[in-house]
Amino acid sequence: MFVIEAFILTIVTAIMVIPFTGVRWKGIFTITAVCLLAILSSIPAVTALGGLNTEVIFAGSSVTGEIPVRIDALSGCFILIINFTFLTGAFYGFHYMKQYRAETANIGLHCIAYLLVQSSLLSICAIQNSILFLFAWEIMALGSFLLVIFEHQKKETVKAGINFLVQAHVCILFLLTGFIWVASRMNTYDFKAITAFSTSYSLLTGIVLFFCFFIGFAIKAGFVPFHTWLPYAHPASPAHISGVMSGVIIKIGIYGILRMLLLIKSDYTLIGYIILFISVVTGIYGVMLAIIQHNLKKLLAYHSIENIGIIGIGIGLGCIGMGTGNSSLTILGFTGAILHTFNHSLFKSLLFYAAGNVYQSTHTMDIEKLGGLGKLMPRTSFLFLIAAIAICGLPPFNGFVSEFLIYNGMLSGFHNANLSFLSLLVFSLFGLVLIGGLAILCFTKAFGTVFSGTPRHLFNPVPSEAKAGTLVPMFLIMALMTIIGIYPVFFVRVIWEPVRLFTSGYEYAPVVNFPLSGSLSMISLCALGFFVFASAIYFIRNRITARRPVVTGPTWGCGYLAPNSHMQYTASSFIRSYRKLAEPVLAIHKKKSEVKGIFPKTGLHETHPYDKAEAMLIDYPLRQLKHFFNRFTFLQNGNPQFYILYGVVFITAVIIIPFAGTALTTLIHFFNQL
Amino acid sequence: MISLILILLASLFFTGLVIWTKSITSGRKGPGIFQPLKDVLRLFKKGAVYSKTTGIIFQVAPTIYFASVMMAIFVVPFGQARGFISFEGDFVFFAYVLATGKFFSIISALDTGSSFEGMGASREALFSMFAEPAFFILMGSFALLTGHSSFQGIFTAMHFTTKFSYALGALATFVLVIIAMVENSRMPFDDPKTHLELTMVHEVMILDNSGFDLGLILYTTNLKFAMYGALIANFFIGAIPWYLALLVFFGVQFVFAITIGLIESFTARFRMSHNAQYIFALSSVSLLIFFGVLLVLGKFI
Structure with missing residues (x-):
């Protein structure tokens, strides 16, 4: 009770104070407020993860009815994830925004929006009253809109912001429909009514209700085909906002889906089948588009879609486990999903912050112009590399752990499965492997082009390493990622409590032990072993090569001794063979003029990747609608x-x-x- | 533990055997089978030339590549004797740790800023990506068949079931041989002896490596071959006594090496643009194994 009042007091005070302070103090106040909010909300979250739920019921008004605030383990888990990313985002953003200090009013609005988004996200995890939930959701949508359009003098930014705003409200429309449907039948806005509603009507009603909510939350989370706002909003916003948005704001959609799975009692097997299928498609489609992007931030945005797909695969598996009574499938699926949610919030925010550092020193995000930054920005490049390895799901970092859990979920699903489920499992196994492989292609391209080789463009001033202030939160994230990679058992134990919510209350006996604990400790052994082994070999190598003569020279050019930076492999050429294969599925607009004749003019080859799903599902209907309304x-x-x-x-x-x-x-x- | 020693032993002569076979079929006497090993040792003693463009990535990548293959070898069992490390789902770790090594070798190739090495890197990334689903469906099918999800569990349990599992083993061998060819960049996907950079895959990635690093990379290739050989051998070892198992192990490695030599002698390299489709089609063979497993388990009815 006290915590909630203190929480409200903090946010209100901060919003009142920030407009009247100097620009430097705005930042400091925001950081203080973010920290306070994080501490206050983490108290009930941690107790909930310890197994002690908080439940406070406010009287409310005649319109809203009683307002229950319930923080169970699932809420607690998401509250902690949100807080961590918002904290690192605030510290990173404080230094990132230094170059915009002239725009005092704009920064004030930005700070307030940042706080509002944080507090509304935290409230969404706790409030269990539909009307208040939608209020918080709306504040979150509007707040994120303000955050995205920080650089509102740019046309693209405003366009992306409005795109986001419209789609965020389509999302609210679906949620509204679902909530009103329940409220009209049950006469209460309490979330408990949703459970009562789904059990008192037919099975089909429950499924339809779930998918009404699912579409709403899927728009927020970025499941294909509801993902089209994401690749615009992320590149348009400042780096820390992209990081926070991709790290946690889209994850609130995942929270919603998980919450609805807990609330709605229905045919979980069917729901699981559909979620699993959508997720595999989402994952593959997201990464397929990510590879062909030339804008670094847009590439990362498409990768968020891919990772949402991986999380969705976990949820789908868990759901099928709930439906079929396969407890280890349920546990592994949901643990994988929740852990991957956390992992993705870590490495994706790290990647966006690193991209932000690159942007600040070069003022471009076009990877074809970048190159050789590894020498100029060694720390940023190191952090980007670690995050890239982690996001590809490679050991010894955290991405591997969650993907490993999901793989094992699939394998445990093999037992006693029927033919249709087996086919779906093989399809998703195939999908997840392909996603992993494509992610490697994508991130070797991104890292290789941006940070290695020689510079492709002369920047003035020469790019230099980012300030320590931006690097500290990034190293913090990296440390956490490494810890998860090396000691996943602890984190799985923390997630155990929310996962148990999904397994309890069924006919089979509740499971006490985590099914894979042996494997997990072996994983940590392997990860640690990998580190130690590689370092040992490197040490031996250095000892041996120190005594040998070392010469430096130009890169081998097949006999040609004057190579220049234009001759090195570009990102487009790196993915050319992939592009040729994927062309039928993707929409790539090409412009080409060959180098011809004895005195050739400049040759030209441009590719403009476009999203086919967007062209079919958004652009085409919009065009038809415009055509229709033109008559009036x-x-x-x-x-x-x-x-x-x-x-x-x-x-x-x-x-x-x-x-x-x-x-x-x-x-x-x-x-x-x- | 025993598998680690055996694989290390097999890695000493594997590539030599391939080269020896190729020499014999082309009517030459050929070098001794330890010649590749001697080359590696010679490289270990040499100094190095580094490109001015390269940075720290280029220096650590060969080490990590080697370490990743060693980590992968740690989980490979020898019949009933478990590998150095063994746990449920270890084949996922196997594939992913190999991918870590590949990730580093790709970015180290890009680190040189060369006009050739990116080409090889691009191809390596694409080809190995397409080979991956085949491996996972293969292992997934056997996990379904045996009800185990570790290498050791799968290999030991497989032989307690029907004779049909040997037929599946043969198909699996085919898939694994092809995957080994792709992963090691051998004919018909890549010609390691070509002299044109434009047609290389793996060789062009390591153009700038020299000295100790190059030696490490070359030795890793031997290790990788022996590792896949060990995997194939495991399909046939099962629960037989250890001296027979030892015989089967080295027999399989021997046959595997000679097969590779023969394939390399009598086939030409595929067109580079057709490689990806061909490798991707390998997944369908894996699917065949999956359907075979479904038949065995009677899931179709």
Whole structure:
């Protein structure tokens, strides 16, 4: 109770104070407030993860009814994830925003929006009253919109922001429909009504209700085909916002899906099948598009879609486990999903912060212009490399652990599975492996082009390493990633409590032990062994080579001794063979002019990747809609007289229609009497 | 533990045997089978030339590549004797740790800023990515068949079931041989003896490596071959006594090496643009194994 009041007091005070302070203090106040909010909300979160749920019921008003605030282990888990990323985001952002210090008012708004988004995200995890939930959701949507359009003088940024705003409200529309449907039948806004609703009506009702919510949350999370806002919003916003957005704001969609799975009692097997299928498609499609991007941040944004797919695969598996009563499948699926949610929030925010450092020193995100930054920005490049390895799911880092859990979930699903489930499992196994392979292609491309080789473009001033202030939170994230990679048992134990929510309450006996604990400790042994072994070999190598002569020279150029940076392999050429294969599935616009003749003019080869799903699902319907509404443009002719006329017609219609209605009924009565 | 020693032993003569076979079929006397090993030792003694473009990545990558293959070898069992490390789902670790090594060798190739090495890196990334699903479906099918999910569990349990599992073993051998060819960049996917950079895959990635690093990379190739040979051998060892198992192990390594030599002698390299499709089609063979497993388990009815 005290915690909640202190929480509200903090956010209100911060919002009141920030507009009236100097620009430097705005940042400091924001960081303080973020820390306070994080501490306050983490208290009930940690106790919930310890097994002690918090439940406070506020009286509310006659409109909302009682407002229950319940923090169980699932909420607690997400609260901690949100807090960590928001903390690192705040510290990183404080230094990142230094170059914008002239825009005082803009920064003030940005700080307030940042706090609002954090507090609304935390509230979403705790509030269990539909109306208040939607309020918090709306604040979160509007706040993120303000965060995205920080550089609102750029046309693309505003365009991306509006795209985000519209899609965020489509998402709210679906949630609203679901909540109103439940509230209209059950006469209460408490989330408990959702459970009662799903059990008191037919199985189909539960499934339809779930998918109503699922679509809403999937738009937020970025499942294909609801992902189209994501690749625009991420590149448009400042680096720390991209990191926070990709790290946690889209994860609130995952929270919603998990929460609804707990609340709605329905045919989990069918739901699981559908989620699993959508997720595999999401994962493959996301990474396939990520590879062909030339904008580093857009590439990372598509990777978020891919990772949402991986998380979804975990959820889908867990769901099927719930439906079929396979407890180890349930546990491994949900543990994998939740751990990957956490992992992705870590390495994706790290990648975005690293991209932000690159942007600050070069002012471009076009990877074809970058190159050789590894020598100029060694720390940023190291951090990017670690995050890239982790996001590809490679050992010894954290991404491997969650993917390993999901793989083992699939393998445990093999037992006693029927033919349809087996086929789906092999399909998703195939999908997950392909996602991993494509991710490696994508990140070797990104790292190789941006950080290794020679510079492809002359920057003035020469790019230099980012300030220590931005690097400290990044190293913090990296440390946590390494710890998860080396000692996953602890984190799995923390996640155990939320996962148990999914396994309890079923006919089979509740499981006490984690099914894979032996493997997990072996994983940590392997990860540690890998580190030690590689270091030992490297040490021996250095000892041996120290005594040998070492010469430096130009890169081998097949006999050609004057190679220049334009001759090195580019990102486009690196993925050319992939592009050729994937071309039928993707929409890539190409422009090409060959080098011809004895005195050739400049040759040209441009590729513009575009999203086929977006072209089909967003652009085409929009075009048709525009076409249809164009027929009514004569109404909007700019003459005030006409507008007054419309007003008069409207008022007349309002008055006459009821009259006409009564007249009509009288007439019908009259005819009936005849 | 025993598998580690055996694989290390097999790695000493494997590539030599391949080269010897190729020499005999082309009517030459050929070098001794320890010649590749002697080359590696010679390289270990040499100094190095580094490109001015390269950085720290280029220096650590060969080490990590070697370490990753060693980590992968640690989980490979020898019949009933478990590997150095063995746990449920260790084949996932096996594949992923190999990918870590590959990740580093790719970015180290890009680190040179060369106009050739990116080409090899691009191909390596693409080809090995396409080979991966085949391996996972293969192992997944055997996990389904045996109900185990570790290498050791799968290999020991497989032989307690029907004779049909040997037929599946043969198909699996085919898949593994092809994967080994892809992973080691051998004919018909890549010609290690070509002299044109444009047609190389693995060789072009290591153009700039020299001295100790190059030796390490070359030895890793031997290790990788022996590792895949050991995996194939495991399909046939099962629960037989150890002296027979030893015989089977070295027999399989021997046959595997000679097969590679023969394939390399009598086939030409595929067109580079067709490689990806061909490797991807390997997944369908794996699917065949999966359906075979379904038949055995009677899931189709």
